Amino acid sequence: MSDFNRVMKLARRLTLERxxxxxxxxxxxxxxxxxxxxxxxxxxxxxxxxxxxxPESAMEVLFYASLGVVFGATMCAVLLSYDAVSRExxxxxxxxxxxxxxxxxxxxxxxILGSWKAILIPTWILLIIxxxxxxxxxxxxxxxxxxxxxxxxxxxxxxxxxxxxxxxxSYTREQGTAISFGVGMWFLFTFLWALITxxxxxxxxxxxxxxxDASWIMLEGALDLLSPNGVYHHLLETRLPQIDRGIVAWQSxxxxxxxxxxxxxxxxxxMEKILP
Amino acid sequence: xxxxxxxxxxxxxxxxxxxxxxxxxxxRIKGPGIFETNLTLQKGTILGLVGPNGxxxxxxxxxxxxxxxxxxxxxxSGNEEVVLDxxxxxxxxxxxxxxxxxxxxxxxxxxxxxxxEMRHASEKRIDGILKLVGxxxxxxxxxxxxxxxxxxxxxxxxxxxxxxxxLLLDEPLNGLDPVGAxxxxxxxxxxxxxxxxxxxxSHQVEGxxxxxxxxxxxxxxxxxxxxxxxxxxxxxxxxxxxxxxxxGQVPHFSNYEIQDEDVEIEIQDNHWTARLEQAQPHLLAKxxxxxxxxxxxxIRQPNVVEMLCAATGQSIEDVGLEVASNAYVPLRTFGGxxx
Numbered sequence: 001m002s003d004f005n006r007v008m009k010l011a012r013r014l015t016l017e018r019x020x021x022x023x024x025x026x027x028x029x030x031x032x033x034x035x036x037x038x039x040x041x042x043x044x045x046x047x048x049x050x051x052x053x054x055p056e057s058a059m060e061v062l063f064y065a066s067l068g069v070v071f072g073a074t075m076c077a078v079l080l081s082y083d084a085v086s087r088e089x090x091x092x093x094x095x096x097x098x099x100x101x102x103x104x105x106x107x108x109x110x111x112i113l114g115s116w117k118a119i120l121i122p123t124w125i126l127l128i129i130x131x132x133x134x135x136x137x138x139x140x141x142x143x144x145x146x147x148x149x150x151x152x153x154x155x156x157x158x159x160x161x162x163x164x165x166x167x168x169x170s171y172t173r174e175q176g177t178a179i180s181f182g183v184g185m186w187f188l189f190t191f192l193w194a195l196i197t198x199x200x201x202x203x204x205x206x207x208x209x210x211x212x213d214a215s216w217i218m219l220e221g222a223l224d225l226l227s228p229n230g231v232y233h234h235l236l237e238t239r240l241p242q243i244d245r246g247i248v249a250w251q252s253x254x255x256x257x258x259x260x261x262x263x264x265x266x267x268x269x270x271m272e273k274i275l276p
Numbered sequence: 277x278x279x280x281x282x283x284x285x286x287x288x289x290x291x292x293x294x295x296x297x298x299x300x301x302x303x304r305i306k307g308p309g310i311f312e313t314n315l316t317l318q319k320g321t322i323l324g325l326v327g328p329n330g331x332x333x334x335x336x337x338x339x340x341x342x343x344x345x346x347x348x349x350x351x352x353s354g355n356e357e358v359v360l361d362x363x364x365x366x367x368x369x370x371x372x373x374x375x376x377x378x379x380x381x382x383x384x385x386x387x388x389x390x391x392x393e394m395r396h397a398s399e400k401r402i403d404g405i406l407k408l409v410g411x412x413x414x415x416x417x418x419x420x421x422x423x424x425x426x427x428x429x430x431x432x433x434x435x436x437x438x439x440x441x442x443l444l445l446d447e448p449l450n451g452l453d454p455v456g457a458x459x460x461x462x463x464x465x466x467x468x469x470x471x472x473x474x475x476x477x478s479h480q481v482e483g484x485x486x487x488x489x490x491x492x493x494x495x496x497x498x499x500x501x502x503x504x505x506x507x508x509x510x511x512x513x514x515x516x517x518x519x520x521x522x523x524g525q526v527p528h529f530s531n532y533e534i535q536d537e538d539v540e541i542e543i544q545d546n547h548w549t550a551r552l553e554q555a556q557p558h559l560l561a562k563x564x565x566x567x568x569x570x571x572x573x574x575i576r577q578p579n580v581v582e583m584l585c586a587a588t589g590q591s592i593e594d595v596g597l598e599v600a601s602n603a604y605v606p607l608r609t610f611g612g613x614x615x
Contacts, residue, residue: 006393006394006396009393010390010393010394013386013389013390013393014390017382017386021381022381090377091376091377091378091379092373092374092375092376092377093376093378095338095343095371095373095376096371096373096376096391096431096434097391097394098343099341099342099343099366099369099370099371099373100366100391100394100395100438101363101366101367101394101395101438102393102394102395103363107394275343275344276338276343276373
């Protein structure tokens with residue numbers, strides 16, 4: 001068996017273990033309400049969004065419904081993986097894993113893939129249901145390119161949250177600390193980022209509160225590249241030509257790449273040096 | 277000459293410990309660990325690793341298991357001058373850490389299959405190991421349902437996954453019932469007959485002499501003595517003692533040209549036990565002639581605790597339950613001491 005196959009087989013075992021865990025059963029109704037529920041709500045033909053705006057296309061509806069991913073799926077990613085390393089470390093199972101001949105980098109990769117797929121598979125299934133809901137309510141399919149960007153961006157944001165949480169889990173000896181870090185990070189990027197953006201805008205002399213002010217929009221767009229949620233929305237906006245926040249597609253994808261590579265590298269490096 | 281399977285030469289690993297300063301709160305220094313350790317593992321033998329708490333036994337086992345890197349020194353394969361890296365070490369070593377707390381809804385078999393994936397162990401092999409460690413009837417039990425003894429057996433099963441040449445066991449008898457412990461020891465004997473070399477770290481030194489072929493005494497990160505029990509005892513100048521048990525009046529040993537300080541007497545009810553520092557070949561005949569009631573007579577080899585006390589310079593009375601401080605200076609110093 002090749003190293004790749006071995007990593008994939010191990011990842012599959014970890015995925016199944018987490019995907020059918022009690023906590024997944026607890027979180028599934030939340031995901032159901034957030035993802036297909038939002039797709040149902042935003043695809044209402046009579047919906048009027050704040051500012052009197054009405055969604056014009058199926059992709060725009062799914063863009064708004066992506067809030068379900070940002071609020072629900074990312075939190076589930078954190079809750080699924082916060083103890084991936086810390087629990088095994090506390091129980092002594094990590095020492096057994098580290099004594100196996102499989103290289104630690106491969107073990108880490110299997111851990112990342114296993115935890116990632118455990119949240120990705122249910123989320124993708126719910127996104128597919130959302131696409132059908134939008135088609136049913138609006139009579140319109142999203143294009144293949146939209147589909148690719150929507151699903152791959154969602155996969156990426158979940159991967160980023162998994163990576164941050166695994167990294168936290170590998171540094172903490174107590175599971176409580178790991179979950180605090182994960183939830184704190186989720187809170188920062190989901191709720192507090194707007195505050196940080198406002199503070200930077202104020203310090204830069206940009207008029208705050210003027211929603212149509214070009215300099216405010218540009219600054220918010222630039223700062224969003226430093227947040228996983230922001231990059232996720234930038235990636236989705238590459239399929240919405242009516243939105244221009246001063247960031248071109250390659251910049252969004254490049255930042256997406258950085259958000260993927262840097263935490264992955266940090267986690268693998270950490271696991272190579274971790275002590276039981 | 278015995279076939280050597282592994283050699284450690286000058287192996288050093290020191291744990292990094294926090295030593296914050298007001299202006300350097302992240303400061304770490306090199307702390308306890310193992311220092312310039314030389315150790316030879318022979319094929320098909322059981323080496324007992326004995327030392328007080330904090331002696332470095334677990335650290336040494338982790339270095340041998342390829343979990344911790346060797347910071348100085350080398351690990352050689354057999355008699356050849358082949359230096360092993362950690363990856364190669366892990367290939368040939370099975371490690372059983374102390375007290376793994378298996379938990380969760382996963383079954384025993386699933387847990388083994390998952391770890392077996394890392395060693396290319398087939399399902400047939402896993403089922404065989406489950407039978408070997410006596411867990412085949414519990415293979416579908418959830419990990420949380422296992423007793424401490426069953427958890428120990430499962431950890432041993434993991435250590436045996438890759439048919440290792442060397443087995444490292446850290447406190448393997450913890451939690452096992454007497455019958456389970458006897459079966460465990462019998463399994464170890466079977467493995468050694470198949471050529472597996474075993475390193476066994478245990479605090480339960482009472483029965484250790486009957487299990488091990490060789491003994492290594494550790495203290496403060498150093499191996500102080502290593503060899504067969506006789507070699508270690510001889511190296512520490514510990515002689516065998518004469519142990520006499522009898523009933524009735526305790527004889528006056530001074531009448532038999534034995535100094536009082538050379539005799540240790542314990543009296544319980546009508547029974548007494550005398551331990552004499554040296555072998556006394558004609559004493560038995562003299563005692564019987566004088567009408568002393570002797571119930572048992574034997575030559576007793578020095579036990580592991582006595583050897584450890586002799587090697588470390590500690591005595592049970594002096595040390596009691598006190599754990600050796602971590603803040604010691606290594607017995608030998610070398611370059612790159614701190615930071």
